[in-house]
Every structure is written in structure tokens, then in C-alpha cells.
Amino acid sequence: MLRHTMKRAIPVIQRAIPTAPTIASFSRLQNTSTRSHKTSTQKQDTTIREKFINLAINNTTTPKKYKEFQESLPSDKQEGFKRLNPENNYPPERVKELYLKARERYNSFSPNAKIIFKRMLWEGASRGAINDEMFQGITLLYNILSIIAYDVTDPRDIPNEKRLHSPGEGGIPPTSMVTEQDIRDEKGHLLFTYGPALFESGKFQNASGLFLGSNPAKSLIEKTQEIKDQSAKQGIGGRAPKEKVGDDVQALRKVERRELPSPGQRQAFKSVEEEEINHVLAALFKGNESIVGNYGIIKNPSSVQKVPADSEANYRASAVLKAGIPVIITGSGGGTGKTSTEYRQDVQQNALLAALQTRIENEEINHHISVSGGMYGPSRRLLGLLLFKNVGGLTFPHFIAFGCIFAKLCHKSCPANITTGKMNPNKIFDALDVITHDIQLLGEMADNIGLDLSKGPLAPSQLKNILLTQPGTALDRQINELEKKGDYPEKQYQIITRSKNQIDEEIKMTSGAPIEGGHSYLGLTISDTRTRYLQSKKTPITYNVKNGGTGAGMGLGHKQTLTVKFAGDFPGYFLNGGTVAGNHLGRLAALGAQHGTLYAQDCEDGALFGASINATVGSVGDSSLLFLKIGKITIIPALSKRNESLDKPHMNTVGDYGLTANLGATILMPKETFKQTNLLPQFVEHNKVTKITEEEYTAIEKDLHQANRYLGTNIDKKTLGSINDWIKIIPSEPKDESEKIARLTEYGILPSYLTK
Numbered sequence: 001m002l003r004h005t006m007k008r009a010i011p012v013i014q015r016a017i018p019t020a021p022t023i024a025s026f027s028r029l030q031n032t033s034t035r036s037h038k039t040s041t042q043k044q045d046t047t048i049r050e051k052f053i054n055l056a057i058n059n060t061t062t063p064k065k066y067k068e069f070q071e072s073l074p075s076d077k078q079e080g081f082k083r084l085n086p087e088n089n090y091p092p093e094r095v096k097e098l099y100l101k102a103r104e105r106y107n108s109f110s111p112n113a114k115i116i117f118k119r120m121l122w123e124g125a126s127r128g129a130i131n132d133e134m135f136q137g138i139t140l141l142y143n144i145l146s147i148i149a150y151d152v153t154d155p156r157d158i159p160n161e162k163r164l165h166s167p168g169e170g171g172i173p174p175t176s177m178v179t180e181q182d183i184r185d186e187k188g189h190l191l192f193t194y195g196p197a198l199f200e201s202g203k204f205q206n207a208s209g210l211f212l213g214s215n216p217a218k219s220l221i222e223k224t225q226e227i228k229d230q231s232a233k234q235g236i237g238g239r240a241p242k243e244k245v246g247d248d249v250q251a252l253r254k255v256e257r258r259e260l261p262s263p264g265q266r267q268a269f270k271s272v273e274e275e276e277i278n279h280v281l282a283a284l285f286k287g288n289e290s291i292v293g294n295y296g297i298i299k300n301p302s303s304v305q306k307v308p309a310d311s312e313a314n315y316r317a318s319a320v321l322k323a324g325i326p327v328i329i330t331g332s333g334g335g336t337g338k339t340s341t342e343y344r345q346d347v348q349q350n351a352l353l354a355a356l357q358t359r360i361e362n363e364e365i366n367h368h369i370s371v372s373g374g375m376y377g378p379s380r381r382l383l384g385l386l387l388f389k390n391v392g393g394l395t396f397p398h399f400i401a402f403g404c405i406f407a408k409l410c411h412k413s414c415p416a417n418i419t420t421g422k423m424n425p426n427k428i429f430d431a432l433d434v435i436t437h438d439i440q441l442l443g444e445m446a447d448n449i450g451l452d453l454s455k456g457p458l459a460p461s462q463l464k465n466i467l468l469t470q471p472g473t474a475l476d477r478q479i480n481e482l483e484k485k486g487d488y489p490e491k492q493y494q495i496i497t498r499s500k501n502q503i504d505e506e507i508k509m510t511s512g513a514p515i516e517g518g519h520s521y522l523g524l525t526i527s528d529t530r531t532r533y534l535q536s537k538k539t540p541i542t543y544n545v546k547n548g549g550t551g552a553g554m555g556l557g558h559k560q561t562l563t564v565k566f567a568g569d570f571p572g573y574f575l576n577g578g579t580v581a582g583n584h585l586g587r588l589a590a591l592g593a594q595h596g597t598l599y600a601q602d603c604e605d606g607a608l609f610g611a612s613i614n615a616t617v618g619s620v621g622d623s624s625l626l627f628l629k630i631g632k633i634t635i636i637p638a639l640s641k642r643n644e645s646l647d648k649p650h651m652n653t654v655g656d657y658g659l660t661a662n663l664g665a666t667i668l669m670p671k672e673t674f675k676q677t678n679l680l681p682q683f684v685e686h687n688k689v690t691k692i693t694e695e696e697y698t699a700i701e702k703d704l705h706q707a708n709r710y711l712g713t714n715i716d717k718k719t720l721g722s723i724n725d726w727i728k729i730i731p732s733e734p735k736d737e738s739e740k741i742a743r744l745t746e747y748g749i750l751p752s753y754l755t756k
Contacts (some may be wrong), residue, residue, distance in 0.1 A: 088178055090140055092194045096183050098428060099144050099191055105436040106148045113443025115453040116385060118150055119195040120393030120439070121372050122165040123327070136199050137428045139165060141435070143198050154193045155202070163202025164390060258537070328370040328390070329358060359387065359457075382445055387457050394435075668692055668700060670720075671727050688732035697723040 090098075106114070122142050142165040143155040150158050180195030192198075359369050371384050372392035384391035446453055694702075701717050720726075 088199070089136060089197075090428070092181065092183060094425065095140065095144070095194055096191065096199065098141070098432065099148070099183070101429065102141070102144050102432055102436070105432065106145065107437075109440060112446040112451065112453050113439050114149065116393075116442050116446070117145060117439050118162070118164075119385060119390045119453075120164060121370065121390050122394040123392055124370055135167065136429065137425065139167065139201055140198055141428055141431060142201070144192075145435075147192055153190050154195075154197060155200075156197050158202070160202040165201040165203045176621045198448075229724050286335045327358065327368060328372050382442055384443075385446070385453060385457075386451070389457065393439075473688055668696060668726060668728055670725055688730045689730050690730065692723060692726045692728045694723065696728065697726065700726065 106117075109117070122138070146158055146165075147153060147155055150162070152158060155163065178194075178196050178199070180193060183191045183194050185191055300714065369388050370390040371388045381391055381393065700720060
């Protein structure tokens with residue numbers, strides 16, 4: 001079998017490992033910062049650190065030895081390493097049940113759906129973000145589906161380059177000793193081999209040498225390597241203060257409590273020690289696949305890296321492709337929920353556009369380009385499958401199905417215990433339902449459009465016209481064209497089906513405590529069952545999300561109400577004429593139904609009340625059908641000063657999101673807001689701007705009262721100004737060229753080409 005061949009190859013690979021002095025220098029690099037410690041306590045800490053690092057680079061390291069090391073530490077040091085040896089939550093009988101259900105689901109897939117699974121990048125989050133039990137579950141489910149898809153009995157029989165699960169920073173946590181055994185059906189036929197390999201991935205992500213895992217020799221020798229710079233906070237780097245390095249972080253990073261680096265985005269910002277570590281690691285890696293890394297450092301065809309979708313992505317990715325290294329281009333927004341607003345970007349759109357530009361300029365090697373970065377929504381993921389080799393598939397809704405504890409955000413509805421981080425292992429069956437249904441729907445969408453994904457990505461020559469228009473609308477147009485070819489928009493994208501009891505539990509949250517922290521993807525597209533239930537209850541739903549969050553949005557049924565407070569970043573979804581929330585620049589709160597009103601709340605860092613037009617309209621701009629359902633959008637002016645650190649006001653890019661007559665929405669906004677916004681000529685060409693009526697002004701006052709009520713604010717209506725301070729934008733085509741010029745001239749945005 002293939003895995004026996006792999007095992008026999010290990011001694012050959014081991015001969016490529018640097019000699020003892022190189023490993024010793026690696027150890028010395030890790031201890032450079034300790035040499036100046038003078039006191040006896042510091043010397044003791046240094047000794048502990050040296051012992052631990054020596055243990056980490058020992059080829060015979062096992063979870064048992066880690067536990068022995070933990071017990072040898074002083075009592076006040078043991079707490080930081082308590083989770084180095086988590087229990088295995090998936091015994092053979094549970095895994096067999098999972099296998100049988102997964103096989104039944106997979107066998108029902110269409111050919112396109114089966115291909116989609118084999119091209120999905122399952123990219124895990126950092127071990128600092130999700131618990132060890134969830135890591136085990138994600139990896140186990142991926143491996144079970146993989147051995148079914150590739151018709152083998154052990155994941156090690158699948159070539160590493162086809163194993164597309166990356167476990168995230170820190171790799172897969174060690175499991176307690178698992179005895180390998182064959183699992184057979186009632187007729188004695190071998191189904192699969194139960195053992196440690198089911199809880200491991202074919203890749204190992206190593207962030208600048210900081211995460212070697214529990215068995216460095218195995219990680220460095222047997223797996224495809226993914227070297228990833230720590231650069232979520234673009235351009236600024238940063239350091240985690242000692243006070244924020246908790247027990248779990250100490251255990252996961254294999255360090256004691258101290259200030260930890262979050263390096264900047266360029267090689268020049270890195271320490272000499274870190275650079276040398278990367279070179280040492282590059283010499284060790286013998287993987288089968290390579291990916292360009294986050295601000296890539298090592299261009300080694302046998303290592304694995306990523307490139308973010310920043311302004312240099314195309315240049316950097318093209319250079320690496322020409323060197324013969326495959327590329328994954330990922331979004332550049334970073335995963336930290338509290339990253340400053342000005343560094344946040346639309347991750348999926350940037351990743352798609354940067355990857356598309358790279359692909360068009362590298363036609364002869366386009367089959368080496370993949371795209372990742374949180375591919376939310378079926379349309380964009382299908383577009384990715386049309387254009388690129390592999391596409392990011394595991395997203396926040398899937399994580400929630402597993403039972404994530406992203407920064408303790410799942411609150412009462414989370415199946416994990418917030419205090420201990422433990423989750424219910426049976427949630428893996430819910431995750432199986434979510435992921436297989438998701439893949440099946442993508443396959444149906446491809447079938448409806450008449451695609452054959454077995455032929456691989458489309459030729460770049462068919463895609464060049466996509467980049468000829470504004471980037472913000474080009475992607476949407478392509479998606480809309482895809483959707484028009486089938487009946488997909490009439491279907492409901494059912495991510496998660498929840499029981500009546502679960503729905504009732506969520507309704508109880510309407511008056512619940514705020515949900516704190518970083519990641520939050522509470523806004524799931526609602527299933528048909530849940531929508532009908534909400535429609536019958538006519539119950540308002542409120543999610544309170546404080547202090548950041550990287551995503552919130554929910555589509556509701558007719559005349560349903562949604563408030564998302566302090567939510568942000570990613571577009572929401574839509575369903576049955578409901579409303580969505582989610583934005584790119586400011587944190588948005590939405591309230592409404594079929595004829596609803598969108599509100600936005602002041603952001604803590606000085607974003608605008610009413611968000612920006614970019615934020616408010618952009619947040620729903622990805623769902624063009626939604627505008628056909630909305631009767632009115634009220635944009636309330638800023639009530640706080642703008643962020644002085646920004647180069648320009650938030651209100652500046654409404655045109656990028658295609659705010660034109662075909663949206664079918666009447667917009668009420670202050671004149672001052674309108675003047676501050678860089679409205680493109682096409683906007684006024686297709687929309688008439690006029691005064692508002694007394695009735696509309698009264699409605700705005702009521703809207704503000706409603707916003708205060710739902711958002712918990714106390715904004716005086718005096719801030720609205722008078723009726724003369726407001727305008728109304730009505731979708732309306734000009735009667736003739738003279739009216740068009742008159743409109744453009746009146747609002748001071750007459751393009752130069754019309755004056756010639």
C-alpha cells in the first residue's frame with residue numbers, strides 16, 4: 001500500500017535533515033532572549049525553557065513525554081501545559097457510525113458534487129481560536145470523507161498533494177495513545193483502519209517556526225509543509241503583551257508567559273533569528289506541494305506557503321509561479337476581530353480578483369493557482385471552482401456546526417462548554433449534515449448551469465473581460481450571469497437546519513447578554529423550516545455583538561425583524577425578501593423586513609452613525625435581488641467625529657457597489673452626506689435626486705426612534721436637522737441627454753467627457 005512506501009521513504013528523507021550543530025543552533029536561537037537574565041528566578045525559567053525546547057526538537061517526543069514534562073514543572077507552571085495531551089473524543093464505534101453515514105451521503109452526490117469535495121481546501125483556524133476537540137472532529141470528518149472519495153481504507157494511502165486539509169497554526173493537537181485496529185462491516189470486509197492517522201492531516205502549517213507540534217520529527221518529515229508568516233495586522237505587525245498570554249496560549253505555543261511577536265508584513269521587519277529559523281526549516285521540508293505564503297519568505301518548491309490578496313499579490317504570485325511553485329492566493333483581512341477598521345478588507349472579493357489577475361497573466365501555468373480566504377456564499381465558491389484549481393471550502397458556518405468556541409462567541413446556542421472549551425463529540429454528525437448538504441447544493445448549482453467541473457477551470461481567455469470594469473461590480477456581474485443560467489436564485493441555500501427547540505433557544509437571546517470578542521459569524525442563512533417558523537411567530541430577533549466581530553448577517557422571512565448590533569465586515573445573506581446586515585468599513589446594525597429600514601450604529605473607533613454609504617449599501621450590494629424587495633433605505637448622518645487616522649472619509653465609494661436604478665430602492669439621506677460621498681456619474685444618471693416630503697421626514701423621525709429602541713442608543717432627533725437638510729434618491733432614468741447633463745451639473749459631478 002502507499003503508506004508502506006511512504007514509511008520506507010522516511011529514512012531517505014531523514015538523511016536530508018541538517019546535522020546536530022544546525023539543530024543546536026536552532027535551539028540557541030529560541031533561547032537568545034534568555035541569556036541576559038540575572039536573577040535566580042530568571043535562571044530557573046531559562047532552564048525550564050531550555051529543557052522544554054530540547055524536548056520539542058527530540059525526535060522521540062511523544063504526548064506521554066510531554067505529560068511527564070508537565071508533571072516535572074513547578075506547580076505554578078503546570079497550568080500552562082494542561083491541554084498538551086487532550087483526550088480522544090472519537091472511539092471506534094462512533095467513527096464507524098460516522099463512516100457509514102458519510103458513505104451513504106457521498107454515494108448520493110452527483111459527479112460534480114464529488115469533484116467539488118476533492119477540490120475543497122479545508123483550512124483550519126489557529127489553535128488559539130478553536131478547541132482541541134473541534135480540531136479532532138474537523139480532521140476526522142475530512143479524513144473519513146477522503147478515504148470514501150478516494151476508495152481507500154487509510155488516509156495515508158492518499159498522496160499528500162491531494163489531501164487538502166490544512167490544520168492551521170500549531171497543527172493537529174496530540175491525542176492520547178490510539179490503538180490501531182481494523183474496522184469491518186458485518187460481512188468482515190475492511191471499511192477503514194482506525195488509528196492516529198485519522199486524526200492527522202497531510203499538511204502541517206508552521207508559522208515562522210513557532211509551532212512545531214508535539215512530534216517535530218514526524219511533522220517535518222512526513223507531511224507537506226505550509227510556512228506562514230504571522231501577518232494578520234497588515235503592515236503594522238505587533239506584539240501580544242505578556243498579560244494576554246494565557247494558559248492555553250502558553251501550552252499551544254510551547255512557551256511560558258512572555259511577550260509574543262506578531263511579525264510585520266515584510267521580510268525586512270523580521271528578526272535575524274526568525275529569518276534563520278525559516279531557512280533551517282526550509283532545509284528540512286520535503287513536502288509534495290507548495291503554496292506561496294503570507295508575504296512569502298521562502299521560495300522553496302518543497303515547502304508550502306500562501307500569498308494574501310494585497311496590492312502586490314499578482315506580482316509576487318506570478319514570480320513564484322514562474323519558479324515552478326503552485327500558488328494559493330488568500331484574503332488579506334487577517335483573522336483578528338479587533339484589527340483596526342482601516343486594515344479590514346473584503347477578504348473573498350480581494351482574493352478572487354487578485355487570483356483572477358494572476359491567472360490571466362499566467363495562462364500556461366494556470367492549473368497551479370488556487371484561491372482561499374473564507375469563500376462565503378455558494379455563488380462565489382462556484383465562481384472559484386470555475387476559475388481555479390482548488391477553492392477554500394470550510395467556513396464559519398461549518399465551524400459553528402462542529403461546535404466552535406471562537407473567542408467565546410457562541411453563547412447559549414454553542415454546543416461547546418464555554419468554560420472548559422469542551423464540545424459535544426456528537427456534533428460531528430451535525431457537521432456532516434451541514435458540509436455534505438453544502439457540497440450537494442454546490443453540485444446542483446453547477447448541474448443547473450450545465451457545467452462539467454471534471455474538465456477543470458475555464459480557460460483564462462474566457463475571463464479577461466471580467467476585469468475591464470470596476471472591480472467592485474465585475475465580480476457581481478459574473479456571479480449574476482452564472483445565476484441567470486439556472487434556477488438557483490429561486491432555491492434556498494440551506495446551511496444549517498435547526499430544531500424548534502433550538503430556534504426557541506435563540507429567540508430567548510433577544511434580551512440576552514452581549515456576545516464579546518473577535519470572530520462572530522452568528523448570521524446564518526436560515527433554512528426553510530426555520531423561516532416558516534419565524535414567519536408564524538412574527539418574533540423580532542436581536543443579536544448583540546460587542547467589541548468587534550468578523551461577520552454577522554441574517555436573512556429573515558416576510559415582515560421579520562433583525563437587529564445586529566456592532567457587527568461587521570462580511571456581507572450578510574438574504575432569503576425570502578428579508579434583510580441582511582454586514583459591512584466593510586463601519587459596523588452595521590440592520591432592522592427591517594420586506595419593506596424594512598436599514599440602520600447603522602456608531603462604531604467605537606469613530607466610524608459613522610449610518611455607517612458609510614459604502615458600508616450600508618455595500619453590505620447588501622452582493623445580493624442584488626434584495627434591492628428589489630426593499631422599499632426604502634434611510635441613511636442617518638454621522639454623530640461622531642471621523643477616524644482622524646484615515647486618509648479620507650468613510651463615505652467615498654458608493655459607486656463601486658453598483659448603486660443604480662436597477663436596485664429598485666428609494667434612499668433618504670442628508671444633503672451633507674450626499675455631498676461628502678464620491679457618487680459616480682452613473683449613479684445620478686440613473687437616479688433622480690429630489691426633496692423629501694413631510695410624511696417622509698416624519699417617518700425618518702420614527703425610524704430614529706426605532707433605531708434608538710433596537711440599538712440601545714439615545715440619539716436626539718435634533719441631530720437629524722430640518723426637512724430641508726434631507727434629500728430623496730429615486731430610481732429614475734433621465735428622459736434625454738439634456739436632463740442627464742442637468743442632473744450631473746446640479747450635483748457637481750459632471751464628467752469631463754460630457755463637456756467636450
